[in-house]
Amino acid sequence: MKNMDKAQALTIWQKEIGNKEYTHDFAGRKIKQSDYLESNQVGWLVSYLHPxxxxxxNNDGNIIIMHHRTAEEKGEQFxxxxxxxxxxxxxxxRKDxxxxxxxVMDSDDDDEESLI
Known part of the structure; x- marks a missing residue:
């Protein structure tokens, strides 16, 4: 996890997400703007993708907003x-x-989507 104060984290939220109060991280978990570093159902943090x-x-191209549970599951895996x-x-x-x-999609994912 990237150590930063709430003001810095909210600046990243504004840049990446805008004025939305709620959104979902890439894993589909709901997060709430005001719940930075909260370990609740909608708490989130800023983490490094490549540890x-x-x-x-240590730059903006290596950070991401994610639910605290998503961050726990990802850990240092890369x-x-x-x-x-x-x-x-x-x-x-590399360019940017x-x-x-x-x-990562598997064959079962393709079958499920075709049924929707």
């Missing part, structure tokens, strides 16, 4: 991890120097 102790950079019963892979965009998360 610093594994060569990740580039593959599981959160909210789904598999994810972290990719790096940022990391992003992609959900």
């Amino acid at each position: 610093l102790n594994q060569g990740g950079k 580039p593959d991890f599981s959160a909210n019963n789904r598999q994810y892979h972290i990719e790096y965009n 120097d940022y990391y992003y998360v992609e959900r």
Whole structure:
């Protein structure tokens, strides 16, 4: 987790999410703007995608907002991890120097989507 005060975290929220009071992180968990660092149903934090102790950079291209449970499940895992019963892979965009998360789809996911 990136250590920052609430004002810094809310600046990142505004940049990434805008004025929404609620949104969902990439794993589908609901988060609330005012619940930064709260360990409740909608609490969130700012975390590194590529952990610093594994060569990740301390910059804006390596941070992401996520639910506190998602962050606990991800931990220091990189580039593959599981959160909210789904598999994810972290990719790096070298040209623009940022990391992003992609959900790893399996054949069952394709079948479910075709039924909807």
